[in-house]
Amino acid sequence: MITRKNYLAAIIPFIDTELIKVMTGVRRSGKSIMLEVIQDYxxxxxxxxEQFIRINFEELFFEQYLDYHALNDYIExxxxxxxxxxxxxxxxxxEVDQFEKVINSLRATHKEQVDIYITGSNAKLLSGELATLISGRYVQFDIYPFKFSxxxxxxxxxxxxxxDQALFQAYLVEGGMPFPVFQNFHYRDRxxxxxxxxxxxxxxxxxxxxxxxxxxxxxxxxxxVLGNIGRTFSAHSVTKYFKNEGLKVSPTTILNYLGFATDAYAIIPLRRYDIQGKRxxxxxxxYYVVDHGLRQAIIGRNEEDIELILENIVLLELMARxxxxxxxxxxxxxxxxxxxxxxxxxxxCKYIQVSYLLASPETRAREFRPLKEIADNYEKLVLTLDSFTSDLDGIAHVNLIEWLLAEEV
Known part of the structure; x- marks a missing residue:
């Protein structure tokens, strides 16, 4: 089993505390694996x-406990x-309606005699009554699909x-959803x-x-969104795109739907930060996708859009770290x-540029130029697939695969 060291290291300090450990992330991203990793620990x-009480609400056996009263009676x-x-x-x-009542009751009734771990596939898991009932009594961890290492x-x-090179080529198109990683599937089956x-x-x-x-x-x-990961766009520009496709969609609907997909962890929005203005x-x-393998399965073109996919991989790595x-x-x-x-x-803090290859002096100058404009002394990196790298003016040029495989404290 993959130990998922980054996540386990973050969770260990909270084991055997009264804080409820909440793991959220996209469906099939490895939250169940994390529960197994914690149990092994x-x-x-x-x-x-016999001290473990384990329930997976996607299993038919536990359908009878989707009612929160039945669930509470079972656990008690x-x-x-x-x-x-x-x-x-x-x-x-x-999957359990009003599950927060069970969680709060267990915490209030048994205190230090229970250690509770829950997972869910929606960011709103902690935005309703649960957050109110257990405010200050939980710690949240976002779980992402497998990073390259x-x-x-x-x-x-x-x-x-x-x-490693051949495995990275496979990872570019397959992504990191855990289940197929452990299967010898043919490409089409994946x-x-x-x-x-x-x-x-x-x-x-x-x-x-x-x-x-x-x-x-x-x-x-x-x-x-999948076709334009890593590219800047607005709700109004998407509205114009739909209009050209013969569909009338309001900017409000676009923003709502993007919000729903974000809450489901399907996509990841990144805000833009003015470095000089500090705002x-x-x-x-x-927007980026939570797993680039999903993009390959739906629209393809990962290898053709390699610059975008490399950015997506670096983003997921940084968030996992x-x-x-x-x-x-x-x-x-x-x-x-x-x-x-x-x-x-x-x-x-790190400033990072991602590129496929620095194949010409012009490309090299283009990738280093934005980092040269930054006046502070935080680390600056250019990540590429070049086999031979060369630093410039205090900016590190690093092979992307080596960076992904390096342990970072």
Whole structure:
């Protein structure tokens, strides 16, 4: 099993505390795997198997507990017959209407005698009554599909002997959704699985949850986003695109649908930040996809649009490493990513440009130029697939695959 070290390291300090551990992320991104990783960690620490209460609400067996009263009775009976602390793992909890009442009751009734872990596939999981009931008593972790190093670990665990370069070529089109990583599927079978996952996200997490009245508009909008990841656009520009397609869609509807897809973790919006003015800009976000394999399954072209896909891969890597990410704007140019996180004693900040290859002096100058405009002393990186790299004026030029595989503290 993949240990998902970044996430486990972030979660460990909160194990055996009264804080409810909430793991959110897109459907099939590996939240269930994280619950298994935590259970393995607890077993090593001496916790007995019978202390675990595990429920996956997507399994038919547990359909009878989708009523919150039935769920509460089931868990309370388990706790009553248990010796020692109860470790409760509730997977895809959003399937239970008013689940927050169960969570709050367990926390209030049993206090330090329970350790609760829940997962869900919607960002609104903590925006309603649950957030009110347990305000200040939970900690949230966003779980993303496998980053490249985890993809490599998974493929090697089933005997894949390809070198890192060949595995990266596969990762470019397959993405990091966990299940197919551990299968020796043919290419078409992988895409069929990813297409099914995408359709499930569309139907269960957006159309049904948000009661979408025009699912065809949603489908076309998300296809537009997938085709334009990493490019700046506005709701008004998308409205004009639909008008040219013979469809009348308001900017408000566009923004609502983008918000629903964001809440379902299908897409990731990035705000633009004026580095000199030290402020976020009010318009024209960029959007990325939560897994580039989903893009390949729906519209294809990952290898043709390699510059965009490399950006998407770098973004997911940065978020998995715990960075808050935005798009940078200097006086005259744009910086692909500003990545910032708070460490114990300092702020870790990076400015990053991503390119396929620096094939000419003109390309090299273009990629380094925006970083040269930034006056502060934070780390500046140009990430490319060049085999041979050369730094310039304090700006590091790093091979992208090596950067993805490097351990970062």
């Amino acid at each position: 607890l077993r090593v620490k001496g916790i007995k198997e 009976e388990k706790i009553a017959n248990m010796h020692g602390k109860a470790y409760i793992f509730l997977d895809e909890i959003q 985890e993809y490599v670990e998974g493929r090697r665990s089933i005997g894949d002997t390809r070198n 895409l069929n699985y990813l297409s099914d996952v995408y359709n499930s996200i569309m139907l269960k997490d957006i159309i049904e949850r948000e009661t979408i009245r025009e699912p065809e508009i949603l489908r076309r909008l998300l296809n537009y 976020f800009l009010a318009s024209q976000e960029k 715990g960075y808050d990410v935005s798009v940078g704007k200097t006086n005259h140019f744009e910086v692909d990513f500003i990545a910032k996180r708070q460490l114990e004693t300092r702020i870790d």
